Amino acid sequence: MTTRDRKEVEAALERKGFTREETHHHFFIYWNSDGKKTPIRTRTSHSHKTLGDPLLSQMAKQIKLTNKKFLELVDCTLDQAGYEQEVDCK
Numbered sequence: 001m002t003t004r005d006r007k008e009v010e011a012a013l014e015r016k017g018f019t020r021e022e023t024h025h026h027f028f029i030y031w032n033s034d035g036k037k038t039p040i041r042t043r044t045s046h047s048h049k050t051l052g053d054p055l056l057s058q059m060a061k062q063i064k065l066t067n068k069k070f071l072e073l074v075d076c077t078l079d080q081a082g083y084e085q086e087v088d089c090k
Contacts (some may be wrong), residue, residue, distance in 0.1 A: 004074055005049050009059075010044060012074045016083055021067075030063065030089065033080060038089045040064065061086070074089075 010026060018028035030040035042062040048055065053067075060070030064087040072078035078086070 001053055002056060002071065003052050004056065004071075005067055006044055006049055009056075009074050012076060013042070013087050015076070016073060016080045032084060032089050040087065040089055 009045075010020070010028070011015075013028045014020060017032065018030050021027040021029055025043040025045055027041060027048045030038045032038055040063050041060045044051065044055075044059070056070065057067050060067045063070070063073075065073065069078060069086060073083055083089075
């Protein structure tokens with residue numbers, strides 16, 4: 001089973017161009033490297049400190065990545081430029 005710390009996932013998303021919007025969940029909206037807001041978004045819950053396979057898979061799908069590529073994004077082996085190439089969000 002794959003798990004990641006929620007705060008580490010959120011920090012990685014913010015380093016890759018996602019901006020946090022606080023509501024009843026932590027929403028992350030993607031702004032591409034040209035500074036344009038995109039329709040790509042994901043969220044995390046306030047109640048989970050550790051994110052398991054089901055939630056990581058949902059987040060990967062929401063930002064248009066495979067599970068493997070999402071973990072690369074979170075683990076910082078996939079950078080913002082690589083992400084934009086993967087999902088064509090320019």
